[in-house]
Amino acid sequence: MYEELLELLEKRYKDGEIDKENYNELKERYLAKLEGAKKDFEVHKEASQIYTSGVKVMTNGSVSAAGSTRITGGEVPKDIRIAGSGKIESDVICNQFKTAGSLKSSGNITARGDVRASGSFKCEGFLQTDKDAKFSGSAKIDKDTVVQGRLTAAGSFKCNENVQAEVGVKFAGSSNIGGSLLSQGTVEIEGKTQIAENLVGEDVLINKGKESLFFRRKRLSKSEIGKDVFATGDVYIANTNVNGDVKGVSVELGPYTKVYGTVFYVERFDVDKKAELVNEPVKISREKLQL
Secondary structure, eight states, X not given: OHHHHHHHHHHHHHTTSSOHHHHHXXXXXXXXXXXXXXXXXXXXXXXXOEEESSEEEEOSSEEEEEEEEEEOOEXXXXXXXXXXXXXXXXXXXXXXXXXXXXXXXXSOEEESSOEEEEEEEEXXXXXXXXXXXXXXXXXXXXXXXXXXXXXXXXXXXXXSSOEEESSEEEEEEEEEESSOEEOSSEEEEEEEEEESSOEEESSEEESTTOOHHHHHHHTOOOEEESSOEEESSEEEEOSEEESSOEEEXXXXXXXXXXXXSOEXXXXXXXXXXXXXXXXXXXXXXXXXXOO
């Protein structure tokens, strides 16, 4: 997982999307985590054992369990499908990972295919998938989340560290990120979000299309971005406090949005009469569009 993070970091630095100070800080952090992950893998790379109180069906490509299921951890060179209550005692590596019901993992989950979870999903380690991840219900991940495809969550999504989703992100409901949310695709958020650090995407859209009357009627509490919002394309933000800067090609601030830093835009800037700016917006060249 951290190899992919380092590769993405190197690319963003070479493309001028991140400055040297942030690059060095993140590189040191990821190298330390990579070393720890390698040690954990050596300890837990033995074959996994799967026990269930219900029905278990194994084929050449998958293992399906219904009822109460316990996985010892290790490598499962198949798809894992769990219906009911599932518990993973240590790190697990598999192909696709699908669960419906309640799932708790005490270690890391690494999937070479998609991750799909409906109901309650809790992972006390990191989550990495080579394809898409989709959650409906409640999802909580204690460490980094790395998705090579698209990340979709409807309901409640929480990650205590960084989230990286290469193809794009769509959150509907409530979302809480303890670090940064990074994507090379569109980041679309509907509902309340709290992001402790930076929000980075191609286009960044928070509550786009919602009218001010909707916010008044629903009395939604504001979303909160702890640092900067950065887009290589367009930005739209409504009902949100941004504690750092906002940067994009075109930037539009919808109702009940407040930016404590500075808005930097390349082509166009629009602001709703119910939005608030602490500083005057600044028009910049495309060459200066970087985090």
